Amino acid sequence: MINKSDFIVIGAGVVGLATSLKLLKQNYSVLLLEKNSSYGLVSSSHNSGVIHSGAYYQTGSLKHLLSIKGKNLIYEYLNKKKIPFKKTGKLFISLSKNNESLNKLYEISKKNGLNDLIFINKNQIQNIDSKIRVNEALLCPSSGILDQKQLLNSLYEDCKYFPKFKLYSSQIIKDIEVNNNIKIISNNIIFEGNYLINSSGLNAPNFLRDKIGSVEGISSYPVKGAYLRLANPTKLNTIIYTSLNPGDITERVDATPTLDNNIIFGPSIENKDFNPEVIINKFKPVIKKYLDIDYEDLVYDYYGTRPKAKKDNEIIKDFLFLKSHKNILNLVNIESPGLTACLSIADYIFENYI
Ligand SMILES: Cc1cc2nc3c(=O)[nH]c(=O)nc-3n(C[C@H](O)[C@H](O)[C@H](O)COP(=O)(O)OP(=O)(O)OC[C@H]3O[C@@H](n4cnc5c(N)ncnc54)[C@H](O)[C@@H]3O)c2cc1C
Numbered sequence: 001m002i003n004k005s006d007f008i009v010i011g012a013g014v015v016g017l018a019t020s021l022k023l024l025k026q027n028y029s030v031l032l033l034e035k036n037s038s039y040g041l042v043s044s045s046h047n048s049g050v051i052h053s054g055a056y057y058q059t060g061s062l063k064h065l066l067s068i069k070g071k072n073l074i075y076e077y078l079n080k081k082k083i084p085f086k087k088t089g090k091l092f093i094s095l096s097k098n099n100e101s102l103n104k105l106y107e108i109s110k111k112n113g114l115n116d117l118i119f120i121n122k123n124q125i126q127n128i129d130s131k132i133r134v135n136e137a138l139l140c141p142s143s144g145i146l147d148q149k150q151l152l153n154s155l156y157e158d159c160k161y162f163p164k165f166k167l168y169s170s171q172i173i174k175d176i177e178v179n180n181n182i183k184i185i186s187n188n189i190i191f192e193g194n195y196l197i198n199s200s201g202l203n204a205p206n207f208l209r210d211k212i213g214s215v216e217g218i219s220s221y222p223v224k225g226a227y228l229r230l231a232n233p234t235k236l237n238t239i240i241y242t243s244l245n246p247g248d249i250t251e252r253v254d255a256t257p258t259l260d261n262n263i264i265f266g267p268s269i270e271n272k273d274f275n276p277e278v279i280i281n282k283f284k285p286v287i288k289k290y291l292d293i294d295y296e297d298l299v300y301d302y303y304g305t306r307p308k309a310k311k312d313n314e315i316i317k318d319f320l321f322l323k324s325h326k327n328i329l330n331l332v333n334i335e336s337p338g339l340t341a342c343l344s345i346a347d348y349i350f351e352n353y354i
Pocket of ligand 1: 010011012013014015016017033034035036039040041042043044045046047048049050051052171173199200201202203204207224225226267303304305306307334335336337338339340341
């Protein structure tokens, strides 16, 4: 059995789906190949579900530009499709004695074109949520939370509307021949396309090396992030973000409200296998500094794996769109804010690489 299309997209996460949809809307045919039994089972459903504002990414980076554009596009899409979300805003807080980091963040946010961040005092913080214990915070009104699973379902349904789309799940790709066309041998099916987009998330560097056969000095550098939640659900009205190192992932304990009125804490940073009890004991004293909740209620919830990558052993900081052949584009290091930016990433690919 042979299947032919203009595009073959590898990986049905939120980015693979959004990219497929963009191409379909431009009248191209798309075959989306997924190794799991369904779409969206990896990073796209195991994250914080936060719509990031773009306040603290390095000015001019793709993360900065695509998160700001993507934030607006995703709010529009969520509204139009009636997908559950809440524009909760985000409070940046400092857990150290001085507020230097907040001032620095405020300056970066202005440089990044966000003019809506404001400093708020204890009373104003208490009005947002009386459980929050800090005296000063930087409020970023445009952040929010969304329902990742419903977003994935909606993108898939939108793709399915186009007769020129087909998702093939449970695909074990055995071999790829790259000539003027792309030929993929998978299970008992052969796929042929004019163009290949490697949107395989965590696996993109390995796919590039092992299947596409390209040596670009790119290797994967997966970093797990675990979350805790409260056994007895407690409502929180805003996101609380304690990390203020632009572009870095430093150990931090964010509190993020969920759409079912609970709170998740994390993500932690785990380079090896982790013990949930250790995370609970590590998080508890940090959370105590800024939130009044029942700490004995903290339980392990889930983890996701950041699809980080290295080039020549250096950690890549930005999204990387790597054209390894004239007809192959690899999406590398599509870590946070990839959920926020999925629609702008799709636009960016179309505008710059197709
Ligand atoms: C802990 C954590 C927290 C995060 N929090 C946020 C957040 O709050 N806000 C935000 O904007 N972003 C966040 N992100 C980032 C966001 O989740 C990702 O950027 C986004 O999900 C990337 O989507 P993707 O489609 O590229 O990858 P994925 O969702 O991983 O999809 C890749 C797909 O490729 C498939 N695949 C892999 N190999 C193959 C193969 N050989 N053949 C076929 N298919 C294959 C996989 O099965 C998978 O379905 C977070 C990420 C993590 C890990």
